[in-house]
Amino acid sequence: MSERNGARYVVATDVGGTCTDAVLFAAGEPVRLGKALSTPPDFADGVLAAVAAAAEGMGIATDALLAETGLFVHGSTVVDNTLLTRTGASTGLITTEGFEDTLTITRGAYGRWAGLTEDGIKHPVATDRAPALVPGTRTRGVPERVDYKGAVLRPLDEDAVRAAICALVEDAGVDALAVSFLWSFYNDAHERRVGDLIREIAPSVYVTLSSEIAPVPGEYERASTTVINAYAGRIARDYVTTLQGLLKARGYDGPLLVMQGYGGLLPAEEAAGRAVGMLECGPAAGVIGSRHLGQLMEDDDIIACDMGGTTFKVGVIQGGAIEYAREPMVDRYHYVAPKIEVVSIGAGGGSIVALDPVTGVPGVGPASAGARPGPVCYGLGGTEPTLTDVMLLVGYMDPGTFLGGTITLDAQAARHAFEEKVARPLAMSVEEAAIGIYRIAAAQITDLIHEITVERGLDPRDFVLHAFGGSCGLLCGVFGAELGVKRIVVPHTAAVNAAFGLLAADIVHEYSVTRTLPADSPAEEINAIYAPMVERARAQLAAEGFTGDAIALDWSVDLRYGRQVHEVTTPVADGGPMDDAAVAWLAADFEALYERKFGKGSAYRAAGMEMTMFRLSARGLVERPPIERSPPGDGDPAPALIGRRDIFVEAAGALAPADIYDFERLAPGNVVTGPAVIHTPITTIVLQAGQAGRMDAYRNIVIELG
């Protein structure tokens, strides 16, 4: 699939909780950025407003732009929002008789503590489950049973199914139904039959089958996923088709591609049926963007950080590969779908700085002042000091140039609130206390990144750090140095991370088959599992216009040691089909990956190895114009020097004079030496003493540490 003839633009839009971002992009032209407020529940309005904002910079109307657009890529929080606001459909669940409580009892305490902070977990008396999306009263068990091999032990009782459908639709009034039977991922016949019966008896009801949306072991997570999809399904479908119609009406007749949580795009028609696929797609797009930037800069190992108003998010890219989450959740509901792992803590610019009421120990977040009322210095009514206020007090932010000068920051108010609520109770000066809070925030981020790299068996010293988001540039010089990363990159597109990532994504269809086989099984047996998947994938991609070299099929297999719970997704080195030598290589690769991730001596060979899941990732490579490179000039940043003021310099442990630069006036090749501050229209980059930031050909700021 490539852009239509004469259609120059690629448009990417990302709908976040607060803002909708747009990125416009054409060969030979600078990248244009646009921002607008998100407009729930009719998010499409915000999408068009963001596109209009970006088009305005070019002096062109939205309709004219869309008429010249060849590809429209889109990511949205609409499904996350449906879950968070509990505005999905009245949903029912049909499941195996005898196991009706699977969803509501959440594997015991799991659903009670999952998603809580450590402080929350330590206070069990105050905890509860989130109310189930489908209460027990809208769950019906029907006689049927399949065993662990996929053998039918008890046939489906169709009369009972009909009665259950009638009871749920007519008496309980549901307008969406989830169907999830035990072991259906091995044998989906019963679920498919129930799907047919629902369409026959109640054709208007939205149906999701667990064997279609999440054909993986684990009945609780599978049922939960199915229910989430049914609950948000119609809203997601309507959203995508509405946006598609709206774009068409405004003159766009190219494809609409929708971002998935696993970092690939799906054509709108397919995305519309997979609501769970859209969950957390913004952060996923951010990681994809980071990987793309890494490819441009020839970095394979990246810690991708994004710090916005409320959270600090981290994703890890290792050897160019992205890690998927093992136990994803939305709000406090579990689901299973391939999703890029992005870990977050409640530390952002809007995070409230406060003293613990019991211990008096200062801390940052997780409570947030959000965008409204926001930090005290915004002057929008915020009274609690936030991390952004601290950044102002340590000299990192310039009251006059914030967000391109659109808001004048009220330093006096910030100082006053911080003194009263933090500094005085700590018996410290405002500067001392602000420096202290800054150090706490940097240390918490260091701890988080350290933990998630340990989780993967990695050493942060082997990595490049990407600092995205409005606030990351303020802290990355400190936590990057403590982690000992090789270098820090503050990307040019730091403030529209997710939208930028959409531009870098390909169409990706994920397929999987669950089957347990010994790791030394004959290659034909494995190839036979893949054959139908490959056929389906090729047909799907062909229908979307991909042929020949524009198709890439990646095979990977989950393996584990016998009697062990950890499974490792291991890529098939040369793709498929496999021969027996390739199967032996796969096992060897698994062992190497396992030891790398779980540590030396963790391998347990005595009980043998087994393959548990066969995955196919089918990519349709989307053609795009290359990003413009500017020729590097000399190293002298003097023309961009706009002033000098005192900022917190970590090595000095105090405020000290530093040079202040304007990002817009820097040219590629310029080297800024710390301590210094670089102000961009949206973000701020702080260079600590001894750090040198060079603007590269893509206008990224690169800080070498190693």
Next chain:
Amino acid sequence: MDPITFSIIRHRLFRVIDEAVITLKHVSGSAITNEGHDLMVSLYRADGSLLMGGVGFLHHLTSAAEACKAVIRRFEGDIGEGDVFLTNCPYTAALHTSDIYLVAPIHHDGRLVAWSACFVHVYDIGAMVPGGFSPDSRDIFTEGFSSPGIKLVEGDTMRRDVMDTLLNMVRAPEMVALDLSSMIAANNVARERMVALIEKYGAEPVDEACAALVDQSETLFRKRLQELPDGRWEARQYFDIEGETCRVLLAMTKEGDELTFDFTGSSPQSHYGINCTYWASWGGFFAPLFPLLCYDITWNDGVLRPISMIAPEGSVVNCTRPAPVSLATVGAIQSVNNAACTCIAKMLSASEAYAKEATAVWHGSHFAIFMFGLNQRRQEAIGILTETFGGAGGARTWADGIDVGGEIPNPIGRMANVETTEATFPVRYLFRRARPDTGGPGRWRGGNGIEFALVQHDSPEGGINYVVSGKGTEFSMSEGLGGGYAGAPCAYRWVHNNRAREDGRNVNPFPTSLDEMTGEAETISWGVFPLKGDDALYVRSDGGGGFGDPLEREPARVQADVQAGAVSAEVAARVYGVVTTAGGVDEDATRARREALRQARLATPVAAE
């Protein structure tokens, strides 16, 4: 101490433990560690006192401190950098032999600055019964390998002789080796990260911050105790094994800023392995104490300082060697947990400010079913059925208990999916659900427990064995609070479908309740049993305790429970006095029914004490 540095060091100490726990789970890879979170990693100061307790099985936080102290005493002059010590002797520190502690000194610049300690429930320990829970053991000598302290790693080198000896005494030695490797790896990570912390902030500031952290907990905890009323609160727990009934009596006295736990009057030690040792009782009441009284205070030695315990020698809560203790964790320790939960909750509910923190007992019996035998792939399979971590929440003073909602001493346990268990063991579940009417009735209802039934499926030997460790079947161990009823007791049934088939009766292969099962249901509660042929095992766990008088429960809530299937209409009428109909509460009938129940109560003679 500078509050900023203090805040940073404290946060980093938490993360040290987190990273060690991740490492432990990674290397271990076993279901009980990864699903059940049956593990613990904590940090200890140079003298072995608790510095920072992690979220794991909380009984162990204090017992591992005792393990550190025992090693310090036993190995004085012989504790070197890179050493790792093992102890699993219940008469030294451990709860039972299956729970192995690995304790490792942390040195900086050649000086011992701290300890890390962790435990997992190892795959096997060479006791009479595979997996370690041994109902037929009558002394510690038949409960497997047991060491009061041995050096497993010396200067970062594994002592092969010690390791080989240990592995020579257990079943599935490779699995046990992996368990031990996981703990060594966890200790290594804790050590590396502690040393990095000291190198960044300096030995003295870190030591100062650690001391301040312990002092801070003591100060805050004493302040909290001062805010609570003085008094003496009592609780009683019974547990029944094979016709023998044991009693744990607890009187908790609070005076000023000190607490005493007095177990005087508890039964003499039992013939069965449900006894527990002194340090197990000590850990047993700290397990609920930390989350109930110190939910916002760092769990460390500062919390221990205001507390004392009286536990009579030779009793079920302080047994004398060589009494058997292999089932202590689901036996006497559990009773100590429950009694302490009740006493603490009574104290909390006597305070207006803290009443919201009170709770009836959660998951009182901690029923446990251990399986062993060959699985469908002809592999040896030993392991606990993770429903034991399903639990049931006790009612709170402001909310119902949580159905199948876990337990207090292990804040982040969870049970495996049915599909996981069916893939691991040669069994098929007939049903698994929250069991209505098991939650203790009250103004706030206790959480319902779980019920499930199993038959063997595709077993190469025609079946598998299981261990049932009784208790809580005759007397509920999930006590209620403030007039709330106890949760329903546990039940175990061996359903003799094989015999039914021999008698020529049709056996229903797909019953979805105990009532639908065809064979005679024999009550069992203690011992090792086969699950063979068509026979079934039915298990019902106890519900959580209720809070307050059920006659004061809002009728609308009872109606909602009946509609949701959490309470039967019969119990609604008989116990709650609420008459429910399809259309809603019958208010007149309810008023009359509740009045009649109150009159009946007044007419009941009060039993003499």
